[in-house]
Amino acid sequence: MKFSLLLTELKVFTRAITSLGKLGDDIFFECNCDELSLRCVNSTRSAFAVVSFKCCFFENNSKLTDSDVRFKLNTKTCCKVFKQTMAWDKTLQQCKIRFDNNNDRLIIQFFQRYGIVKTYNLSVIECDSLEAVYDIKNSTS
Template sequence: MKCVIEGKNVKVFGRAVQALSRVGDELWLDPTVKGLALRSVSSAQSAYACFIFSPLFFQQYSLGGAPKQSSETVKCKLLLKSLLPLFRCLTSIERNVECCQISVSASSDWVVFQFFCRHGKKINYLC
């Protein structure tokens, strides 16, 4: 899966991640044909929250080489503690980030967040 988020939508995506951090400690990324679902469940499994971002939310959204009818989907579990610092400073992100690219590969065990900032700066983050 590969998706690109515009600078103004990075703030929206970051707020969704922050909201899910109040529900649980883990974030599930579930890319589907209908969009990217972000899910979180509390440790006692008494609370659940989900945000589904439509493919129209992204500048580019592709599931990769996997066929759409395939029963094998890529689902990723990330610790929110490691992800939250990326989206903490939302005001500075909104001013400096031009786009964010999120890549998930079925063959590797990495989720890659790449922030493309003004003046050619690039921030890579592996989860």
């Protein structure tokens, strides 16, 4: 999994991370060749949310993945890394995110003006797919 985001796309991605962070303790990442899905469920398993990004959302030279990649990250960690600041508009140029299969790490790099690069190496937890199980017939609303 390897993709890059420009500033406008990064703002949308950050809002998605922040929104999911308000729901649960972990954010589940599922990446295949067509899309990247961010999923979250609350602690009582009564609320579930999914945000999907198609491959056309990312920069043109991005490559999502050849095989399915699934892992989860702590919500607080994600929110701290993707915390949007006022300086982003003036300094941030690009964000690159890649998954290192060998070390089970998510590497996030923020490229800023004047050659400054902020790099985060986040340890990930492997997990199974997270799906909502419900019956539409039994739902009243």
